[in-house]
Amino acid sequence: MLPFIIRRLLGAAVTLLIIAAVTFFLFFMVPGDVARLSCGKVCPPELLEQARHNLGLDKPVVVQFVTWLAGIFVGRDYEGLGHCPAPCLGYSFVNRAPVFETILDRLPLTVSLTIGAAVIFFTFGVATGIIAALRQGKPLDKIASVSSLIGASVQIYFIGTLALYFLVYQNQIFARPKYVPLTEDPIAWMTGLLLPWLVLSIIFTANYTRMTRSTMVEQLGEDYVRTARAKGMSGRSVVLRFAMRGTLTPIITILGVDLGTLIGGAIITETTFGLQGLGQLSIRAVTNSDLPMLMATVLVAAGAIVIFNIIVDILYAVIDPRVRLG
Known part of the structure; x- marks a missing residue:
């Protein structure tokens, strides 16, 4: 495993150097x-x-x-x-x-927004996709498919504006979105970002539901899964021990890319909810022709994608030993 990780780190260093030069x-x-x-x-x-x-x-x-x-x-x-x-x-x-000091000042908000939303959309998206695949062709599957299609079609600035109006200003169901450092007040940190998390998760949850369902359906039709069932293994064991491994491989790939992209700046979400993260910082750098700041935000975004891709490679090696042995 260690040589595998070292090779990936060296490749990432070369990639970052090329990105920095470009x-x-x-x-x-x-x-x-x-x-x-x-x-x-x-x-x-x-x-x-x-x-x-x-x-x-x-x-x-x-x-x-x-x-x-x-x-x-x-x-x-x-x-x-x-x-x-x-x-x-x-x-x-x-x-x-x-x-760099400005980047460090804005980074905690963007990381908080990304990680909180990722926990929600990955958990609900994968779980819903698995349930839909196991209930293929039944009403629950159709409901999940229609819901994911609708969720993938909406735009964050549209649903975010509606959520602010009805859930914050009109009915005060959610607190007004703001960022409070986690170390200062964990409750205020969570309540201030809860609505942006949910809105940001809608589109991603829909995508992960569709991807998980299609991949799980494909895995359930593989020969090794049918063999496991023929040997008398329970449905839960077949899903968890066999089908899930093949299903998670492409899901983790997309998750790594999505996390890196969001760390680089969830521009629309931050703008909709007035959050001052890396996304807003990059917009101001463009409008003010602040080239050093613009270069830094590009490097941070590229670095985040490269880092998460390394993590994805390591997870690949954990899920499938053939990756690290190859």
Whole structure:
């Protein structure tokens, strides 16, 4: 197992390095002068040149990339802005604060939103899909199929707005969405994010229900499952010991991608409920042309996807020994 994990970690490191290089060089393809974006709209020529020098833009692009990459591990000194401690992702063009500190400030909310919603949609989606597969063709299966189709068709900004109006402002069934750190008040943390969790889970639950049902139906028709039944094993044992393993493999793959994507920023959900997470941060970075912040959010999103894919690979090896032996 250890060599398998080491190979995956090395592959992830190479992937992140490539993503960092592509992201950095795209930085220089943005229309306009990067130094002017940093200096502001009204910037005298002498200040513009000073900004270009402070950012290191007067050096070759390759040298700038190496300097920027080294700053992630050892920090970097910016003239006029001071020392940026490691991991340094630069200074924001908007608030002149270290980008990494801003990311750390917004990350707990996005992680809380992602993990809470994932627990709900994975649990209910997989459970409903299994029940629908075991009741194939019966009323419960049809209800689950229709419900998942409807759930996958709705949009978060639509159902989120309705939920806010009817469940928060009109009837006060749920608390107004807000983020309270888990370490400060666990109850307020849960109640403040409960409605966003439920709304975000609707679409994902529908997708996981359909995927689990179709995969489980396929697994129940496999020869090894029929053989287990022919040997007299109970239906529960057949499902849990045999069919579930084949069913979980593609489900875990999609879960890893979904978690990484949501960590990168659940933009629509955060905007609908007024939550200040990485999604909102990335939108403001785009609208304000805050390129260092935009680069950082892209790297965080890419890093989250890579990390969760490593976790998925490890879970593959646990579920199916043929993966790690291969």
